[in-house]
Amino acid sequence: MSSSRRPVEPVFLPRRYGRLAPLSERKSSEGYFGLGVHDTALDEFVQFFGCSKGTFPLAYLGLPIGFNVNTPRNWKPLCDQFRKKFSGWKASLLSIGERYTLLKSVLGSLGIYHLSLFKCLETVFKELEGLRAKCFWGSSDSNKKMHWISWDIALNALENGGIEISSLRALNLGLIFKWVWRFTSCPNTF
Structure with a gap:
């Protein structure tokens, strides 16, 4: 070659x-x-x-450069961003429809740069999905609310009994596979 x-x-x-x-x-x-x-x-x-x-390491546009992405502590800035957007008092002031909109628009796309370049760790997924679930149910650390359905079911499509909240794991895999498709279908692009 x-x-x-x-x-x-x-x-x-x-x-x-x-x-x-x-x-x-x-x-x-x-x-x-x-x-x-x-x-x-x-x-x-x-x-x-x-x-x-x-x-090195440094952060550029919020993305770690030179970090080991297989270490959960290096995902802390992304988890902190989620925590900052979600706070218990904000969730308690919003209706369930407003929390649903917040969840789909803001918390569903907040880590898109990280998730488009790096395969996220399972522990980080659990933490981020836990924060999203707390936001949707209106819970906080001091105030627990009743969860009417399992969060895994809530992530499903309407046909499967869910409420169509997109999964961060599915988003991460989709974005990674988009890069794989791009590199295989257009090898001379880069």
């Missing part, structure tokens, strides 16, 4: 992409990262321009 691809060229990435100031005016705390570059070349670049060298 002959490869017509060019070798990876060195790339120097600023930690903040939005700044337009020249390198000499940038703050030294921003950090530059080298991809496909030897550490000595990155050190020379950093010393020449008077900026700092960034270290």
Whole structure:
């Protein structure tokens, strides 16, 4: 198989992409990262321009870069986002229809960036689905509400006795398989 691809060229990435100031005016705390570059070349670049060298792991657009995604603690930012959107007092002030809408629109799409790139861990799924269930039933840590049906049944389609709340596990697998389909059907896209 002959490869017509060019070798990876060195790339120097600023930690903040939005700044337009020249390198000499940038703050030294921003950090530059080298991809496909030897550490000595990155050190020379950093010393020449008077900026700092960034270290992995880091977060870009909320996504972990350089993290081990097979560790539950690295999914903590996503779980914290869910917790921040859901709080017991908010859920108690909303009707069940409003909680259903909140669940489908906000809590169903909150982690879409994470879930489209990484296969989520089972423990993280359980925690996120638990938070979504608490929100839907209007429960909080101090105030338990009665659950009229099992959460697994609630995730089903109407024909199967559910209320069509989409499963995060199904969303994660669908988004991952979308990438698989894209790579197999359009191999020259990337």
